[in-house]
Amino acid sequence: MRSQCIVFLFASALALPALAGPETFDFKDPKNGNTIEFKLDAPAEKIAGTANDISGTVTFDPQNPGATRGKIVVATASLTVPNGMQTTIMRGPLWLDAAKNPEITFEAKDLKNVKTDGDKTTADVTGTFTLHGVAKEVTIPVEIKYLKDKLGEHLGSNQKGDLLVITSTNFSIKRADFNIMPGKNLDKVADTINLTLGVAGASPK
Amino acid sequence: MKKTLRILAIIVLLAAVAIWTAKGAHRGWTVNNIERRATDPVTGLPRSTWEKGFIPGWDFLAVAALTAAGLTGASYLFRTKKPPPDPL
Numbered sequence: 001m002r003s004q005c006i007v008f009l010f011a012s013a014l015a016l017p018a019l020a021g022p023e024t025f026d027f028k029d030p031k032n033g034n035t036i037e038f039k040l041d042a043p044a045e046k047i048a049g050t051a052n053d054i055s056g057t058v059t060f061d062p063q064n065p066g067a068t069r070g071k072i073v074v075a076t077a078s079l080t081v082p083n084g085m086q087t088t089i090m091r092g093p094l095w096l097d098a099a100k101n102p103e104i105t106f107e108a109k110d111l112k113n114v115k116t117d118g119d120k121t122t123a124d125v126t127g128t129f130t131l132h133g134v135a136k137e138v139t140i141p142v143e144i145k146y147l148k149d150k151l152g153e154h155l156g157s158n159q160k161g162d163l164l165v166i167t168s169t170n171f172s173i174k175r176a177d178f179n180i181m182p183g184k185n186l187d188k189v190a191d192t193i194n195l196t197l198g199v200a201g202a203s204p205k
Numbered sequence: 206m207k208k209t210l211r212i213l214a215i216i217v218l219l220a221a222v223a224i225w226t227a228k229g230a231h232r233g234w235t236v237n238n239i240e241r242r243a244t245d246p247v248t249g250l251p252r253s254t255w256e257k258g259f260i261p262g263w264d265f266l267a268v269a270a271l272t273a274a275g276l277t278g279a280s281y282l283f284r285t286k287k288p289p290p291d292p293l
Contacts, residue, residue: 035253
């Protein structure tokens with residue numbers, strides 16, 4: 001009986017990681033490595049820049065990636081393009097109005113076409129995208145990579161924990177849909193904004 | 206004064222072209238924020254940071270050309286000194 005109990009406890013301990021359940025990942029990367037790129041390709045001008053003040057939390061269950069939920073927040077004032085004057089104008093009241101709309105957010109509500117292969121999951125995430133104070137439901141194709149026990153290596157420290165890497169390379173929005181100078185300056189500032197997402201969240205233990 | 210302004214106009218134009226060429230003859234807008242990229246070895250994500258810098262673009266040349274044109278235009282406000290009449 002005693003040996004049976006020991007075997008049961010040992011088996012339970014081995015099974016625990018598999019039954020670990022959902023983890024919450026914080027996307028305020030201490031290494032400041034999270035980046036969202038944006039590209040606008042207008043007939044007269046191409047504009048490309050990045051935003052790197054990113055935060056938010058995502059709950060991910062390695063056993064059930066389809067149940068992933070969370071919110072990614074981008075500080076509007078962190079959107080930067082190479083030209084200083086264009087950066088100021090872009091953040092200013094005529095365009096993104098960072099003072100009134102300090103955050104750009106995406107809140108994931110549902111995952112479809114979920115396919116998992118090892119530590120990688122691909123899915124179409126539907127959620128609410130809020131930009132310039134306008135909220136719209138959009139669907140974004142993403143790849144989610146679960147990097148177990150990689151937090152310490154990422155931070156270069158002894159911190160134990162996991163990483164969740166979310167990328168999306170094929171996602172675009174139209175600025176007119178978000179009331180950003182609709183129909184204006186289309187020769188220089190394209191209506192279609194192509195977005196590339198690459199963010200990593202940490203779940204310390 | 207007329208001659209000085211015209212020489213100044215040429216100097217402004219030549220200096221602007223020299224700076225623009227020396228800084229890589231960038232054909233886009235002037236760059237004030239320079240992006241530095243590195244790939245995180247663990248996540249594989251590109252890490253982007255911005256540094257202050259200056260790479261003059263076509264707008265820099267345009268401002269220099271306008272300044273030179275202004276100086277040249279201003280030079281016409283000054284009369285050319287006529288040589289004194291020949292006493293003979």
